[in-house]
Amino acid sequence: MLYDAIVIGAGFAGLTAARTLIERGKKVLLLEARDRVGGRVYTHHFADGTYIDLGGQWIGPTQDRIYALAKEMKVPVFATYNEGKKTIALNGKLKLYSGLIPKIDVASLLNIDYVLKRLDKLASRVVPDKPWQTPDARRLDSATLASFLDRHVWFGNARQVLEAGFDTVFACTPAEISILQALFYIKSGTNLNTLLNIENGAQQHRFEGGAQTVANRLSKCFEAHILLNSPVTHILQTETSVQVITRNAQTHTALRVIVAIPPALCARITYTPPLPPLRDQLTQRVPMGTVIKCYAIYPTPFWRANGHSGQVVADDAYHLQTTFDNSPPDASRGILMGFCLAHRARKLLALPPQERQHQIMQNFIAFFGKAAEKPLLYTEKCWAEEEWTRGCYTGMMPPGAWTNFTDALTRPVGRIHWAGTETAAVWNGYIEGAMQSGQRAAQEVMDMES
Numbered sequence: 001m002l003y004d005a006i007v008i009g010a011g012f013a014g015l016t017a018a019r020t021l022i023e024r025g026k027k028v029l030l031l032e033a034r035d036r037v038g039g040r041v042y043t044h045h046f047a048d049g050t051y052i053d054l055g056g057q058w059i060g061p062t063q064d065r066i067y068a069l070a071k072e073m074k075v076p077v078f079a080t081y082n083e084g085k086k087t088i089a090l091n092g093k094l095k096l097y098s099g100l101i102p103k104i105d106v107a108s109l110l111n112i113d114y115v116l117k118r119l120d121k122l123a124s125r126v127v128p129d130k131p132w133q134t135p136d137a138r139r140l141d142s143a144t145l146a147s148f149l150d151r152h153v154w155f156g157n158a159r160q161v162l163e164a165g166f167d168t169v170f171a172c173t174p175a176e177i178s179i180l181q182a183l184f185y186i187k188s189g190t191n192l193n194t195l196l197n198i199e200n201g202a203q204q205h206r207f208e209g210g211a212q213t214v215a216n217r218l219s220k221c222f223e224a225h226i227l228l229n230s231p232v233t234h235i236l237q238t239e240t241s242v243q244v245i246t247r248n249a250q251t252h253t254a255l256r257v258i259v260a261i262p263p264a265l266c267a268r269i270t271y272t273p274p275l276p277p278l279r280d281q282l283t284q285r286v287p288m289g290t291v292i293k294c295y296a297i298y299p300t301p302f303w304r305a306n307g308h309s310g311q312v313v314a315d316d317a318y319h320l321q322t323t324f325d326n327s328p329p330d331a332s333r334g335i336l337m338g339f340c341l342a343h344r345a346r347k348l349l350a351l352p353p354q355e356r357q358h359q360i361m362q363n364f365i366a367f368f369g370k371a372a373e374k375p376l377l378y379t380e381k382c383w384a385e386e387e388w389t390r391g392c393y394t395g396m397m398p399p400g401a402w403t404n405f406t407d408a409l410t411r412p413v414g415r416i417h418w419a420g421t422e423t424a425a426v427w428n429g430y431i432e433g434a435m436q437s438g439q440r441a442a443q444e445v446m447d448m449e450s
């Protein structure tokens with residue numbers, strides 16, 4: 001059978017691309033390496049009905065595609081729990097605070113405000129679909145976000161709070177990304193307030209039944225077009241078609257291919273003929289972030305009774321940068337979720353699972369007291385251990401990548417088109433961005449074949 005298009009990867013990007021093409025009457029095959037759809041969106045369901053999102057979970061204002069899809073798939077959203085006091089864990093002390101402003105010295109607060117405003121102002125100038133054309137792009141791309149912080153942060157507390165916040169947004173240290181990448185990411189998600197906040201921000205809503213429910217239901221609409229357990233190992237282009245070969249030695253042929261996986265994974269596929277050098281070298285330069293998403297599950301959200309939101313921001317003395325209340329909407333369980341990210345996650349990667357669990361649990365106990373000592377269950381997901389993801393939330397551009405490789409991230413190579421949240425101009429790194437990239441790649445295919 002000759003397909004009009006083969007889509008590789010059944011995350012939100014691949015599912016969106018496949019659906020868009022099928023709706024336009026195209027013959028489509030969607031190949032997925034795992035035994036499930038959803039990719040970086042993955043919900044685990046326990047026998048008692050409790051569920052946890054081990055991957056992507058939140059959506060917020062301006063993410064119109066995913067809100068519309070959730071509505072269409074009849075997956076209700078609910079507000080992220082955001083009531084009560086928060087904790088800041090800094091310099092060996094825990095302090096409670098209300099609202100958005102942590103209880104730290106005024107000089108640090110003013111410094112944080114200055115840095116956030118300055119980054120937002122610079123981000124407003126970014127050209128989102130061509131970041132390399134941003135005014136002063138070369139300079140912004142030749143230094144790291146860390147060097148920006150070195151210049152503009154003058155107080156230790158301000159640096160600790162900013163780094164915990166940026167680690168949580170980017171899932172890598174400020175030393176790993178260029179200033180241009182940071183500004184592009186901020187612009188693609190509107191501004192820093194939107195990225196950092198729950199209310200009116202990217203963390204505003206969660207999905208009833210978990211985020212993967214949306215992907216599962218979407219995939220049911222065109223189930224017959226999807227082959228699971230089919231990791232693609234080789235893409236072979238001829239003048240007239242493309243052959244896609246899977247690890248289980250199946251060959252499928254199409255006029256066009258959409259590769260809807262992160263650049264770091266694109267680099268693990270063999271291409272015949274080899275990819276052009278710019279594209280190949282680009283894929284050597286977009287590493288995935290490092291995240292261990294940690295869960296402690298309790299019979300009730302006991303912290304709420306004490307007027308606590310479940311939210312903590314913690315300095316380098318802890319493994320977890322931030323925590324959130326991830327209980328279900330009816331609070332039938334109390335679920336604390338902690339992000340162990342970037343350098344803090346890398347420190348724990350080599351530890352045996354039991355030791356890792358012990359270390360993380362010590363953090364939950366330090367933040368929430370004796371009541372946190374005995375969860376019904378502790379569990380975690382380390383995305384760097386996942387063969388078909390190899391880190392998260394997303395691939396990030398280090399210094400030099402945007403300005404040296406420009407459109408190599410998205411420019412089709414013959415009959416191969418590129419999708420995935422890393423290629424999105426809006427909400428890059430998020431579910432919404434994945435969907436936008438899938439629509440864009442599907443449109444490219446239709447434009448070529450019309």
Ligand SMILES: Cc1cc2nc3c(=O)[nH]c(=O)nc-3n(C[C@H](O)[C@H](O)[C@H](O)COP(=O)(O)OP(=O)(O)OC[C@H]3O[C@@H](n4cnc5c(N)ncnc54)[C@H](O)[C@@H]3O)c2cc1C
Nearest residue numbers: 009011012013033039040056057058232392420421429431
């Ligand atoms: C812990 C975590 C927290 C996050 N939090 C949020 C959040 O709260 N909100 C938000 O919007 N986003 C969040 N994200 C990011 C979001 O999940 C991703 O941006 C989005 O899901 C990416 O979708 P995608 O389709 O581009 O890629 P993926 O979801 O990675 O899909 C790619 C698919 O391709 C498959 N694949 C890979 N290689 C091959 C191959 N060779 N052959 C065949 N198939 C292959 C993979 O198995 C996968 O299913 C989070 C991610 C993680 C991991």
